[in-house]
Amino acid sequence: MYHLLKTEGRAKRGELVTVHGTIQTPVFMNVATVAAIKGGVSTEDLEGINNQVVLCNTYHLHLRPGDETVYRMGGLHKFMSCNKPILTDSGGFQVFSLSQNRRIREEGVYFHSHIDGHKLFMGPEESMRIQSHLGSTIAMAFDECPSARADKEYVQHSVDRTTRWLERCKREMDRLNQLPYTVNPNQMLFGINQGAIFDDIRIEHAKRIRELNLDGYAVGGLAVGESHEEMYHVLEQVVPYLPQDKPTYLMGVGTPQNILEGVERGIDFFDCVYPSRNGRHGHVYTNKGKMNLLNARFELDSRPIEEGCQCPACRRYSRGYIRHLLKSGEMLGMRLCVLHNLYFYNTMMKEIREALDNGEFASYKKKKLDGMLEYDNEILSAPGSDIAKNWRKG
Structure with missing residues (x-):
């Protein structure tokens, strides 16, 4: 449950109560792609640097060591020896980043593994099942992240499909959370707003997904080719149409300057690889x-x-x-x-x-x-x- 504690303009001060602890927002999520932060940083290290949330990657963990392995180990929290909240992305970003190795269909996305080239498939239901096996605190809905420079007709078709996928994600997560052997029956689901840099598509999509009454909402498809000014403009346009009484997450952003600008525009959650990548x-x-x-x-x-x-x-x-x-x-x-x-x-x-x-x-x-x-x-x-x-x- 999210509590909005205070506002200053559009900036929000809140807290998200989860089964793995309360997250004070605005918050930065430390990126642990394969259940570890690159650079030799342990879970114990994170406890000494004000960490609140860790983000792990569904696609990568599905490939290695395999979500079934993590499930048999008791879920990500036991696997990583982590007692803080964990958010897992859906694998949707790999639909964008692995564009040379995938085919998108209504049922989902056909990939070739970037590790050994073997074929694999991921759709909304598969993504939810993998994330349920991982037992993360927050699961992200499966979506397509179109390029910021994609043409408008393509973006509209993509967003319509992402909406249908979100509805399927919600149904499957509701089902999985009721199963007796689920690692985390209190797993939360965040939906993702898409629409490239088209205001009208972004706003209409925000209106549609907010009706699903999800646990939180993300703004995706930014920091993928647009300028900082375009990114800030999108946030100014779309965030007012997302529920203020739910956490808002800006995916994959960014620099300290980006974060400050995002907070001013109403963002609660951030993640980015910059701190670890640049540090290395x-x-x-x-x-x-x-x-x-x-x-x-x-x-x-x-x-x-x-x-x-x-x-x-x-x-x-x-x-x-x-x-x-x-x-x-x-x-x-x-x-x-x-x-x-x-x-x-x-x-x-x-x-x-x-x-x-x-x-x-x-x-x-x-x-x-x-x-x-x-x-x-x-x-x-x-x-x-x-x-x-x-x-x-x-």
């Missing part, structure tokens, strides 16, 4: 902007990644040491950067919630965004910087 490449987030620790200027830098940060990396290690680890190919360097980035994201969400509690989100957002420009401005103003040269050329 030595790119770390700070309140002054993003840094590349592989840069030579950090070789003799004895400071932590960010002064005052309480993450496991900053409490003990220097920029110079972490740079050495990264340059040497040591996993510890990647692990420390990923831990720092996840801590930064989760701590930022905590600050956002506190700002909303105090009616100060607008001022917090401005201060945060202004602060994160500092390193960018340093780079632009450096006399020998290639970025500065290119920027000055216009």
Whole structure:
């Protein structure tokens, strides 16, 4: 059950009560695609960096180790030794990302495995059964994610089919939750709004799916080729047509700036691979902007990644040491950067919630965004910087 605690403009402060604990929103979900966050981060690590929710990937877990295996192990929570809520996506995004290896039909999608090429099929019912085997706290409905640049006729047909698939998902989940051997009989279902960058299709789809009275609603099909301005415009248009008394989830987004803009437009849930992916490449987030620790200027830098940060990396290690680890190919360097980035994201969400509690989100957002420009401005103003040269050329 979702409780809307406070609003500031369209920004929402809420909490979602689940069988695996209460989620305070707005929240960032840490992406653990195959039931683990890349970079050597354990479930125990997550407990020390303000993690509330983990996101796992239905398609990948279906292929390896197999959802039947996870089911026989007692579900994802026991498999991962995780006592926090887990959200599983539906496999729908792979309909987009594996476009060269799939055929879409009314019954579902025919894939070729990206691992070994074997044929597989996933439709609404199959996705719900897999997610029921996984026993996640929140299951996502199976959908198609059309390209942001797809033509309008295709997008309309796709969205109509996604609506029919959502109805099938709901019926199947209702059935599965009644079975005596279901891992999580209280599994929640979130529907997904689609429509590329077409306002009228997005709005009409939001009106249709809100009638199903689901546990939550996601805005999908963004961060797949459109500009940030187009993404923000879509949110401004569609979020007012989704139920305010249900959580709203912006899928696959994004940067700290994207998150702040999303919160302002009424988003509760976010997920993105940026913190872990960038961390594995030595790119770390700070309140002054993003840094590349592989840069030579950090070789003799004895400071932590960010002064005052309480993450496991900053409490003990220097920029110079972490740079050495990264340059040497040591996993510890990647692990420390990923831990720092996840801590930064989760701590930022905590600050956002506190700002909303105090009616100060607008001022917090401005201060945060202004602060994160500092390193960018340093780079632009450096006399020998290639970025500065290119920027000055216009």
